[in-house]
Amino acid sequence: MRVECFVTGGSGFVGQHLLAHLTATGYTARVLMRQPEQIGRLREQVARLGGRAEFVHAVAGDISQEGLGLGEADRHCISAAAVVFHLAAQFTWGLTTERARAVNVQGALRVASLAAGYGIRLLMVGGFMLQNLDHLARIGVDTKRPENTDWPAVYGRVGGYEGSKLEAHFAVIRHMQDAGAAYSIVHPATVCGQSESGHILAGQPLAVLIRDLALGRFKAIPGSARHWLPLVSVDYLVKMITCVAFDPSMANQQVLALYPHTPNLQGMLAQIATTLAVRAPRRHVPINVLKWILAIPGLAARLSISPESLNFIQTQRFDMRIAEQLERKYQFTHPDMEQALARTVRYVIGYLANNPAPAPRPVAN
Template sequence: MAHIFITGGTGFIGMHTLRQLSKEEHTITVLVRSQQKWEQICRQMDLETAWHIGKLTPVIGDLSIPALGLNPADRQLVETADVIIHAGGPMDILLGEEDARAAFLQAAEEMITLATYIHASKGLRHFIHLVGYKSPFNDHNWLTPEPVIAHLEQAPPYERMKFLADLRIRQGAHKEGFPLSVVHLSVVIGDSESGDTPQTGGLGILVGSTARKLMGLVPGGKSHWLPLVHVDHAAELISALTKESHPASETYYLMDDRQQSPTMIELGTNMAKELRVRKPLGSISPAWLTSILGTPLGQKLGIPKESLDFIVDVDYPLDAAREIQRKYGLSQAMNKSVFPFVITDLDFRIAHSTIDTDGYVRNRRGPLATLERRVKNGNPTIVLVHGTFSGADCLIPLANQFPESSVCLVDLPGFGRSPYHHKEDVLEGHIESLVQAIQALKTPICLVGHSFGGLLAAKAWERVPERISGLHLLQPVLHTAPRRYRSARITEIMLGRLSESVLRKQLLAQTCFESIDDIPSAYVTYVLEEMRSPRVRKTTAQALAMLTKSDSFQSLPEISERIYKEEVSILWGVKDQIYKLPEPFHALHTLNIPAAHHFPISQPERTAQYLKQHIGQNNLEYKNKTSLAHGTAPCF
């Protein structure tokens, strides 16, 4: 057990490191700039218990302020640390000279001052410094740094100051005699399970360029590569280093093996596939592209030339990192199956200006990205399935009305954060993806589908009825859509030109909402930002075109006959002038309500009340029977 002081604990790498460290018998002091940000991270990373029992202690400060800006009591606490993890610093390759100096070089001086005091007073067991694989300093050249420093004069301020901080901490550790581990991270991407990547620099710049169709020529081609590492793999290695009782001063390059990594051509092709744009035509020398981006014309493309510095054509020494990974049984290879989720998550983040999912955890169920809130009780998980022009985020207000139940909001394939299914049969791909997501949940669920999501929910029930304890359809699309959507290509083009005024007019014209005041501004913003993504535009257009075909609904009469009436409910907004409830479904438990098509979005509180009331009145007998027969609780 050790007392660990960590900087950058609320950053992308730091928060995953905290979660990993909290599993051990450590006490951890975390430098944070904002109590509010700290509380948000604790909720997001499920660290609230560790915080409240005293395993984690936040101290308010700032790396760029003398003495880290700590008050005397917090400074005294920090000075008792056994291990220092310096993971602080912004990920902003466009930082100016002054800001970069404060963020990195001044911070390094403050950390050396702290480490020197601790080592002199009680002995510092270990200093772990997170840098980056492009740092030119290593175990062989830092003692004679002059040639490297001279070369760095041409580097951008971000790189120059970050790498000089690497040198300064190496010099300080050597002078004072405490063990130093330098972790040279490669481009850090989302964790190996969900692919959630909040840090949009690095790979995100390439994803954004691909989405804007600026990657017709890939920088680097077959001879170049972009070293990558999952954030949870990085956190595991950092945690392992804290366990070393007699650590050696060493440099660890943390990345996948080059032979196992995609070339830039392969990476560009994979990104184009997931973003649903044309694949690259060829490659271009990074040096040529850098010179082009430095011109006035190149600057209009909006691609920072500094971003190309991450693309390399060399190998790195991995033996030291691999030795630690083998010693502690750690994962080292990139999970290729999660890489599409990394791309689509970055695409989502780049398209959306604000993302507020506080209280929900990002996850992955089968082929679908999810937002989840877990409640420890016996209620089945409520799975909410959105329609077109929507996503998991749009149903959060509805999900918030069920605090007594665990909730899973899915993004359908090609929408939100989920990769597209890439099947020829558009409808079958969506159905199969939803079925796989349902099967990935360990217990029976209550399935709630809105609009197009209602159609998919009904189809999924047909495939796996044993996994669904209740089926609840909100304004389900059960017959063909208007013929204006039959050309996916034309619809895709129109979606790319969609303005706020046109969107609002169309939402009213198609009776999605009752009035202009009924349309939530957050929903309008969400849809317009979603349509920035070529992936979502193409997926939406193809889904709408599929819904204009009658064969998409051929099996619905049979489904309505096979559905157990006790298991299904339908909420139907009678002010919808576009869609009608087909006759075969009238025999099911249906509640007509005075609302338009998008009532789950415009009226989440009333929708929840109707839904609970409807289930309570019509399904009580079935739920009691299910509870007795299968040991499951009612849906709500």
């Protein structure tokens, strides 16, 4: 008998690859979908990515609604799940605090409450900035006593998306601890395309960066030679998520999914530029100066740079010991990331050839 899982965010980039991995390795997935009529397309995509389409089932719902908008029968089916994978998030820049909180914080709490109510392990996907304690302190997050954090002020500093991911993280841990329920959290770096095919969705931050470099919009390198934007391939990430979700020793633990040898931003842009056959930017511009320039009305849109995206370019290096232990235990490793990045770039070029001016990610949907 196949083990059942419940997945939110299954139609997204990471979610599609997670569904492919889960169904190819013996699991059945019930996927929370705002548009369950799209299940046919999602199944086709899961099959293209190497999964078993027949083991993916839609459950109508929305994390921004009370009770996730679930029907009684679906609720009953979900109660049989071994793990609740929470990936859904409104992942976009320029979100209002209200919208970000309604979806990313309240939505995460609703998913946590469902998992805790049925005694199901929760696997939540966070983000690597949650392991950058200096950054959290700088932006005013009290990691020892998160309830003392002035969250609206944090949102004001880093924007709706990141602010809500940070707030959701601490709120969910608190909820699960109070309920005595088990959770695990995986914190991905910026996600790179699939290491063999380069598959990536168009609105992903890395795909946007590649597009901007291809279109000559990148004039300078944000930050110094010490700054980097750590990457992880989507295939490594979904293996890590799956191992952590079912590992008893990872209950109430967190782990980073991040390739620690990602080059600095200059090196990464040079690699991308080589594959694109365009000139790589050479000059550095301090991030604070860039943010100041982008504050000039209309400039962020004209230069196609969101100040929020600059927060992810940092100098912090990370302790990877837990991730390395899991890699040894489950015998997996990062793919050749230079190759994975080159393949991702080629995938994006293919996409650009068919859609020369891709629409920006919608802010509200």
